Amino acid sequence: MSESATRSMAKMFQMMSQMVEAEKDHLSELDGAIGDGDHGITMSIGFLAINAELAKLDLDRASLSDVMSTAATGFLNAVGASTGPLYATGFRRAAKALAGRTTLDLAACTDMIEAISAGIRERGKGQRGDKTMVDVWLPAADAAANALAEDKPADAFWRDVVESADNGASATRSMIATKGRAARVRERSLGHIDPGAASASLLIRVMAEALQADRER
Numbered sequence: 001m002s003e004s005a006t007r008s009m010a011k012m013f014q015m016m017s018q019m020v021e022a023e024k025d026h027l028s029e030l031d032g033a034i035g036d037g038d039h040g041i042t043m044s045i046g047f048l049a050i051n052a053e054l055a056k057l058d059l060d061r062a063s064l065s066d067v068m069s070t071a072a073t074g075f076l077n078a079v080g081a082s083t084g085p086l087y088a089t090g091f092r093r094a095a096k097a098l099a100g101r102t103t104l105d106l107a108a109c110t111d112m113i114e115a116i117s118a119g120i121r122e123r124g125k126g127q128r129g130d131k132t133m134v135d136v137w138l139p140a141a142d143a144a145a146n147a148l149a150e151d152k153p154a155d156a157f158w159r160d161v162v163e164s165a166d167n168g169a170s171a172t173r174s175m176i177a178t179k180g181r182a183a184r185v186r187e188r189s190l191g192h193i194d195p196g197a198a199s200a201s202l203l204i205r206v207m208a209e210a211l212q213a214d215r216e217r
């Protein structure tokens, strides 16, 4: 089981990279409206680097925590700018949260999502309403915790998480940016979805696909 869980997590990062490649132009377009238009490229570089590092890992011996910390290092080494330290911190926190765990049950997945969310929020010193990826990760983490507390089955758990992430991304459309490059255009950011929020919701959708499939196998 532990080998399968480790491989599922590595597969999740592969699927995330494939998604980012497919959405690269779209994400850069979103960023072009309120930022410098490089978000798709940044995410592409980051996730390709994660998978290059994961390819060097012996997945028969690696733990879930190893996969996450490798992802953190790979992302940070490839992406120095804003998004880099945010996801690197999120993944590093998730590595800690998964330490000693060998299965990706819903409790582990909740810990992982909460750790990513907390890492991003604390590293970026951001909160909900800032029009950033925090507006996606935080509600997703809350949804996971609530679904776990209500003992929901895996399909309902992931449906709640994905729905909260999607709603969070959509909500950034009516927010005014106060952080990062988008803050320079302030009111002009109104009406545009934050690119970091958009990519976050896509990552969470892929996470759900990859890890729910794992449970059903």
Ligand SMILES: [Mg+2]
Pocket (backbone or CB within 6 Å): 031, 035, 036, 037, 038, 039, 181
């Ligand atoms: Mg940018």
